[in-house]
Amino acid sequence: MTGADRGPPDPARVGIDLGGTKIAGILMQTGGTVAAEARLDTPKGSYDRTVEAISELAARLTQQTDQPASIGIGIPGSISPASGRVQNANSTWLNGRPLKEDIEAAIGRPVRIANDANCFALSEATDGAGLGAASVFGVIIGTGCGGGLVVDGRIVDGPRGIGGEWGHNPLPWLEKDELPGPLCWCGRHGCLETWVSGPGLADDHRRVFNEELSAEAIAAAASAGQPGARETLAKHASRLARGLASVVNMFDPERIILGGGLSNMPHLYDELPDLIAPHIFSDDTHVSIRPPVHGPESGVRGAARLWEAPSADEKP
Ligand SMILES: [Zn+2]
Missing domain, CATH: 3.30.420.40 (ATPase, nucleotide binding domain)
Incomplete structure (x- = not known):
């Protein structure tokens, strides 16, 4: 052609x-x-x-x-x-x-x-929150969990068409109560998507507290000081941080941009850098995580x- x-x-x-x-x-x-x-x-x-x-x-x-x-x-x-x-x-x-x-x-x-x-990653890297960064990992956390890596303005993909896909890797640095992990639609157990997506967050809250709330409702309850909702959000942030740390250790992106419905949760930008840092295999453990400029x-x-x-x- x-x-x-x-x-x-x-x-x-x-x-x-x-x-x-x-x-x-x-x-x-x-x-x-x-x-x-x-x-x-x-x-x-x-x-x-x-x-x-x-x-x-x-x-x-x-x-x-x-x-x-x-x-x-x-x-x-x-x-x-x-x-x-x-x-x-x-x-x-x-x-x-x-x-x-x-x-x-x-x-x-x-x-x-x-x-x-x-x-999403290409858009944010071009004229959004990744502007000026040589490498950007764009993360969608919403109904599902996806990712894309853009280096020097180009999507990094390969012969399988799965470049940047991190949602169906397992949650890393597991804690005892995280095994074997929920069954994913892809047939595997404990995929990141089953923990860090909106439905994954809601499912975890239901499993632990026997309370049926959407991700948005859990965030609202946590803001209102409800201890169970705060605990669910804290575990979610820890899991998202561990998932992102494994991406950083592999690709070392200059900037991470969150997208999807859960990117609207402001606590993630405050808490993720400190939660990621202990897992980063470098003396520089700071990771830049930003909300999207263009949103949906x-x-x-x-x-x-x-x-x-x-x-x-x-x-x-
Ligand atoms: Zn899966």
């Missing part, structure tokens, strides 16, 4: 973020200005209707500009470079399906697809930016 490394020479970029409940899209102009927005409900459980909805959104947004626009899409999971099919999506009806091929057939033009946490918009913004750098899944 001649010239694919640089992408089409146009200033308009469509970014689409396929989420569990909504498919959001933007038309982004040079410099990061959002010229148009659109969204549709995610057709849960239907692959064909998901392809149709993404194609409709892409058409709606590209019609908003006279320029030819590139199309980038962030998805849960990723496209396996080996098979060309979706893998690892917690929206499980996508798994095993040739999503890129089907969308390209539906809209008659090339698209780039990347993991949604990679899109980083998913679509990063998807729009997928054409700004060479893509690992397209060979010249």
Whole structure:
């Protein structure tokens, strides 16, 4: 594909973020200005209707500009470079399906697809909380738990399409009551996602205190001084810190940016650096952890930016 490394020479970029409940899209102009927005409900459980909805959104947004626009899409999971099919999506009806091929057939033009946490990391690294840092690890802690590593403005990914995926590694530096860990949807026990995601936090509170509260409600109860909720949040922060410390020891990112619903919890930015420090294999144990600048918009913004750098899944 001649010239694919640089992408089409146009200033308009469509970014689409396929989420569990909504498919959001933007038309982004040079410099990061959002010229148009659109969204549709995610057709849960239907692959064909998901392809149709993404194609409709892409058409709606590209019609908003006279320029030819590139199309980038962030998805849960990723496209396996080996098979060309979706893998690892917690929206499980996508798994095993040739999503890129089907969308390209539906809209008659090339698209780039990347993991949604990679899109988040790319967006924040480009003009968000990672601006000026040579390497950024972007973390999504929300319904699930994902991650993306961006070095020198490029997503670090490899032949398996799983670069930065840390959510299905086990919780490290285990304490006795953390074994074997909850059963994860991926079939393993004790994945980080089962501990540090929003549902993981809520499940832990239910297991220990027999109280059914959402992650947001637990945070509110902790702010109001409820001891059980405070204990749950403290254990959650410890687990998130241990998970992040293992990433730092492997990749040594200059900055970590939190995203997803749980990134709204202010105590994490106060507590995580001290909780991470004992596990860092260096005499410099300070790790910079910041909230996102673009918040939930980083998913679509990063998807729009997928054409700004060479893509690992397209060979010249
Ligand atoms: Zn798992």
